[in-house]
Amino acid sequence: MQVWPGQAYPLGATYDGAGTNFAVYSEAARRIELCLLHDDGSETAVELRETDAFVRHAYLPGIMPGQRYGFRVHGPYEPERGMRCNAAKLLLDPYARAISGKVDWSEAVYGYHFGRPDSRNDLDSAPHTMSSVVVNPYFDWANDRPPRHEYHHTVLYEAHVKGLTMRHPDLPEELRGTYGALAHPAVIGHLTKLGVTALELMPVHQFVNDHRLVNDGLSNYWGYNTIGFFAPHNGYASGDRGQQVLEFKSAVRALHEAGIEVILDVVYNHTAEGNHLGPTLSFRGLDNASYYRLSDNQRHYTDTTGTGNSLLMRSPHVLQLIMDSLRYWVTEMHVDGFRFDLAATLARQFHEVDRLSSFFDLVQQDPVVSQVKLIAEPWDLGEGGYQVGNFPPLWTEWNGKYRDTVRDLWRGQPRTLAEFAGRLTGSSDLYQDDGRRPLASINFATCHDGFTLHDLVSYDEKHNEANREGNRDGETHNRSWNCGAEGPTEDPEIVELRERQMRNFIATLMLSQGVPMLSHGDEFARSQDGNNNAYCQDNALSWVSWPEPGKPPPSLLEFTRRMVWLRRDHPVFRRRRFFHGRPVEGTHDELSDIAWFTPHGEEMRARDWQAQHARALTVFLNGEAISEPGTRGERITDDSFLLMFNAGAHPQEFTVPAGHGAQWRMVVDTARPEVLPPGSGSQFAAGDRVALTGRCLVVLQRPA
Numbered sequence: 001m002q003v004w005p006g007q008a009y010p011l012g013a014t015y016d017g018a019g020t021n022f023a024v025y026s027e028a029a030r031r032i033e034l035c036l037l038h039d040d041g042s043e044t045a046v047e048l049r050e051t052d053a054f055v056r057h058a059y060l061p062g063i064m065p066g067q068r069y070g071f072r073v074h075g076p077y078e079p080e081r082g083m084r085c086n087a088a089k090l091l092l093d094p095y096a097r098a099i100s101g102k103v104d105w106s107e108a109v110y111g112y113h114f115g116r117p118d119s120r121n122d123l124d125s126a127p128h129t130m131s132s133v134v135v136n137p138y139f140d141w142a143n144d145r146p147p148r149h150e151y152h153h154t155v156l157y158e159a160h161v162k163g164l165t166m167r168h169p170d171l172p173e174e175l176r177g178t179y180g181a182l183a184h185p186a187v188i189g190h191l192t193k194l195g196v197t198a199l200e201l202m203p204v205h206q207f208v209n210d211h212r213l214v215n216d217g218l219s220n221y222w223g224y225n226t227i228g229f230f231a232p233h234n235g236y237a238s239g240d241r242g243q244q245v246l247e248f249k250s251a252v253r254a255l256h257e258a259g260i261e262v263i264l265d266v267v268y269n270h271t272a273e274g275n276h277l278g279p280t281l282s283f284r285g286l287d288n289a290s291y292y293r294l295s296d297n298q299r300h301y302t303d304t305t306g307t308g309n310s311l312l313m314r315s316p317h318v319l320q321l322i323m324d325s326l327r328y329w330v331t332e333m334h335v336d337g338f339r340f341d342l343a344a345t346l347a348r349q350f351h352e353v354d355r356l357s358s359f360f361d362l363v364q365q366d367p368v369v370s371q372v373k374l375i376a377e378p379w380d381l382g383e384g385g386y387q388v389g390n391f392p393p394l395w396t397e398w399n400g401k402y403r404d405t406v407r408d409l410w411r412g413q414p415r416t417l418a419e420f421a422g423r424l425t426g427s428s429d430l431y432q433d434d435g436r437r438p439l440a441s442i443n444f445a446t447c448h449d450g451f452t453l454h455d456l457v458s459y460d461e462k463h464n465e466a467n468r469e470g471n472r473d474g475e476t477h478n479r480s481w482n483c484g485a486e487g488p489t490e491d492p493e494i495v496e497l498r499e500r501q502m503r504n505f506i507a508t509l510m511l512s513q514g515v516p517m518l519s520h521g522d523e524f525a526r527s528q529d530g531n532n533n534a535y536c537q538d539n540a541l542s543w544v545s546w547p548e549p550g551k552p553p554p555s556l557l558e559f560t561r562r563m564v565w566l567r568r569d570h571p572v573f574r575r576r577r578f579f580h581g582r583p584v585e586g587t588h589d590e591l592s593d594i595a596w597f598t599p600h601g602e603e604m605r606a607r608d609w610q611a612q613h614a615r616a617l618t619v620f621l622n623g624e625a626i627s628e629p630g631t632r633g634e635r636i637t638d639d640s641f642l643l644m645f646n647a648g649a650h651p652q653e654f655t656v657p658a659g660h661g662a663q664w665r666m667v668v669d670t671a672r673p674e675v676l677p678p679g680s681g682s683q684f685a686a687g688d689r690v691a692l693t694g695r696c697l698v699v700l701q702r703p704a
Contacts, residue, residue, distance in 0.1 A: 002061050008052035014137075028083055037069060046058060063134060094321060099234055104129075108128050112277075141249075153574070155568070196260060200263040200517070203224055207227060221534070226266075226270075261337065266326075269343075274308035276301060323362050323366060330372055336373060342380040343387075345385075360392050397440060405422075411480070438575060440514075442514065452526050454527045457498045457501040458482055462478065466531060506560050526544055577628050599618065646695065651691065652692055663685060664683065665700065669699075
């Protein structure tokens with residue numbers, strides 16, 4: 001076999017049409033072998049003799065796409081000093097573009113013998129672990145163009161590749177649960193009809209099923225257990241010798257053709273190697289101390305993620321890995337943005353969360369990554385980890401305070417009106433001071449983590465027994481309300497109230513300033529039987545149950561569609577700037593762009609906001625006073641709206657405020673299972689009374 005010196009950059013395995021260049025970083029290694037793996041279980045070892053800046057490299061002519069490989073690292077094994085090199089362990093390439101196989105959890109993949117954590121284990125892990133794969137980078141993107149929807153035109157839809165498609169009746173069985181299913185017309189048709197503009201996919205980076213879960217007959221279904229930051233998860237493809245790359249790219253191309261962006265939920269805060277008792281799969285064996293945050297006792301790891309380890313965010317090699325991965329997914333895989341799991345950990349250069357950390361500096365100046373959608377989950381499990389509102393101006397955030405406040409309002413908590421008003425109008429208290437706008441707030445009532453929308457209104461307590469952790473896992477304080485019965489019931493009053501509450505949440509979400517995010521299956525009232533932490537449930541409990549062919553779709557689906565399109569048709573619900581609360585100069589209407597009223601039609605005063613019993617208000621949105629230009633500099637105008645919220649348990653009459661136009665027409669009443677067609681709703685004038693049932697939202701519209 002010919003072995004040429006090759007290049008130290010780019011890292012990973014790079015095929016050029018005639019052969020492949022291999023490059024891998026390790027400062028801890030004394031010697032690294034590239035192992036070419038053969039289908040009969042044998043391997044050919046090639047020592048990487050060339051070294052530049054701790055990058056070992058070689059070029060091998062004739063090595064083609066589909067070739068499986070791994071690394072064996074010879075170096076110090078001194079766990080007490082944070083060093084865990086062991087040449088008996090076949091290691092994944094951190095830059096592998098595809099990964100083959102899975103871990104079978106033999107004792108051989110661990111650095112110690114079971115029951116003896118201080119021992120050294122020299123069993124060969126190759127027959128029991130995953131391998132890296134050389135891929136052909138070429139793909140015919142044809143005329144692919146990223147949709148590039150601006151945030152004020154964006155409706156996010158969080159989904160799981162398998163969970164969304166596994167039970168779809170119109171998909172061929174062999175396609176269900178795969179990237180190919182995302183590209184199927186039945187799935188794309190549902191998303192476009194719903195009004196979705198961006199599909200936010202739960203983790204598709206190659207992940208590992210935890211040893212404990214496998215032993216319990218479960219799996220790491222959600223996928224927040226990454227081991228390959230460049231490789232699409234092989235379990236969502238028809239093959240794993242590079243086929244996953246082609247199928248993922250094909251799905252992105254099809255979604256783009258339908259005008260739907262693809263955003264990836266990415267996990268750069270930790271890896272699947274876990275704590276000091278975890279397996280040796282890649283980073284740990286290559287250079288443990290360079291990749292992970294070690295505690296003062298270097299045998300152990302600093303963990304702010306709840307998974308056993310945290311990546312070392314002050315390491316230039318970790319930062320390079322993350323930035324190279326992000327650029328790769330944008331430039332080579334054509335994705336349109338990222339949602340960063342437990343993003344506060346990415347800002348921990350040392351102990352505290354620092355918004356001026358090197359990671360944010362690198363993102364800010366990067367000409368590729370800075371131009372796509374960047375969404376933070378702005379918290380982690382470490383001290384000071386709750387950072388909602390504290391990310392830099394380039395970023396948007398999952399607004400956990402929006403979720404909590406909206407839930408509190410509709411379950412009837414006292415003294416929630418003032419904070420609810422702030423969340424409804426874009427959370428200026430969180431985002432205005434640092435120059436961000438309402439669109440920095442990603443608004444959601446539910447997501448993958450927690451109750452589904454149906455379960456939010458059906459359970460007071462979590463019911464996670466299926467996870468086999470004694471119901472100890474998952475959030476205990478869910479701000480949920482079961483409407484009078486725990487779980488399934490045939491009581492018609494409770495069933496009707498639950499349906500109304502689900503409509504309340506959907507309507508509130510679509511009428512709020514910011515960017516709305518739906519959780520997959522909520523439009524069908526999907527239930528997980530009260531499980532609020534279904535991370536390990538790769539089965540019908542977590543998969544979306546689609547309507548049966550030939551049967552009418554659930555009424556909530558049509559209601560959700562109509563609310564999404566009401567939002568998309570009216571810029572007053574998706575402003576790019578915060579409300580002024582006063583008349584806007586240069587407009588035809590002398591009224592404020594927003595005003596707040598009691599149910600009696602009187603302007604809200606300080607005591608009204610703080611009254612313990614207050615659970616109702618009217619919001620006036622002035623479509624004549626949108627103080628922002630259109631894309632061509634034109635003045636934007638819209639119809640005006642009155643939003644009447646009655647979060648109390650009892651019916652209440654609302655008075656249409658005086659001075660805001662003579663004719664209003666009802667377009668939404670969540671006491672009814674449909675959004676009213678244009679021109680069909682009842683008409684009201686100033687001073688008229690509108691009867692709202694308990695826990696209900698009514699929307700009145702006035703033409704511009």
